[in-house]
Amino acid sequence: MIRFFGHNLTSLASKVLIALSGLGLAGFVVFHMLGNLQVFQGPEALNRYAAFLREMPILLWSARLMLLAIVGLHIGLSVHLAIRNRRARPVGYVVRHYRRASLASRTMALTGSVLVLFIVFHVLHLTAGWIDPSFHNRLDIRGHRDVFGNVVHAFQNPMLVVIYLAGQVALGLHLSHALSGSLQTLGMEHPMLDRLFRGAGPLVALVVVVGNAAIVLAIAFGLVRA
Ligand code: HEM
Numbered sequence: 406m407i408r409f410f411g412h413n414l415t416s417l418a419s420k421v422l423i424a425l426s427g428l429g430l431a432g433f434v435v436f437h438m439l440g441n442l443q444v445f446q447g448p449e450a451l452n453r454y455a456a457f458l459r460e461m462p463i464l465l466w467s468a469r470l471m472l473l474a475i476v477g478l479h480i481g482l483s484v485h486l487a488i489r490n491r492r493a494r495p496v497g498y499v500v501r502h503y504r505r506a507s508l509a510s511r512t513m514a515l516t517g518s519v520l521v522l523f524i525v526f527h528v529l530h531l532t533a534g535w536i537d538p539s540f541h542n543r544l545d546i547r548g549h550r551d552v553f554g555n556v557v558h559a560f561q562n563p564m565l566v567v568i569y570l571a572g573q574v575a576l577g578l579h580l581s582h583a584l585s586g587s588l589q590t591l592g593m594e595h596p597m598l599d600r601l602f603r604g605a606g607p608l609v610a611l612v613v614v615v616g617n618a619a620i621v622l623a624i625a626f627g628l629v630r631a
Contacts, residue, residue: 416489419482424587426479431584431609433472434576438616441556444629445620448553452545455552480521487514509582509607516579523572530565531555537562557631560624569621573614581610 414422443450458465509516526536531552534541540558543551559565585606623629 416486419486420590423479423482423486424590426475427583427587429475430479431580434580434613435609438613441620442616444553444556448545448551451553452549452551456549483517507582509578512578513582516575519575520579523575526568531559554631557624557629560621566621566625570618573618577610577614580613581607584609
């Protein structure tokens with residue numbers, strides 16, 4: 406039994422919490438992508454947006470801490486549940502039949518782990534400026550942090566392009582299976598809506614991955630320049 410704030414959690418309760426935290430994280434990823442698409446409007450729009458977020462430190466830090474707590478809960482419960490399921494079936498299946506399981510569903514642990522590595526790298530890179538400090542503290546002509554210049558500088562480096570695109574592959578696979586699974590765990594299964602929910606995960610994942618990859622590739626191919 407998983408202990409949570411002094412209470413024992415059943416498998417179902419763990420799955421519901423994993424689903425709810427996953428939906429919260431998916432919401433963040435969609436809003437983050439929409440915000441970042443302002444790179445196509447030029448430096449003023451993206452830098453103003455980034456400055457707007459930082460102008461409210463209490464709100465920003467509350468959101469950061471909440472995001473961190475949700476990520477911790479999501480990963481902690483997922484790992485715990487996976488270990489418990491494995492222990493409940495100590496002898497693995499001799500032949501694995503994957504006929505109905507999609508690639509995304511079979512690789513959830515792998516794509517989840519790659520995503521964690523990607524997020525740590527990404528925050529150290531673009532938020533903390535540890536990976537490449539050369540652009541991090543520059544200001545634009547309006548005195549805002551030049552987030553646009555930093556992002557454009559980043560994706561002129563082929564190594565960073567490959568790392569970010571690999572992150573998008575992991576994100577796309579993880580999100581496509583996780584979203585549909587979460588909706589089903591939360592009991593939102595309905596004969597008429599079943600196909601819609603099953604399609605929702607891959608559709609949202611595709612939109613997010615195409616949006617993010619468009620930013621990276623537009624800069625890499627010189628369509629967006631500083
Ligand atoms: C190509 C895609 C992406 C771009 C261009 C991008 C861009 C950025 C930028 C510029 C920042 C720093 C903002 C600032 O310092 O004001 C940032 C922060 C962040 N990004 Fe991304 N991002 C991308 C994808 C992702 C993905 C896929 C995730 C999560 C799965 C993610 C999670 C985060 C997080 C957690 C932060 C830290 C937010 C904070 O506390 O300030 N990003 N991103």
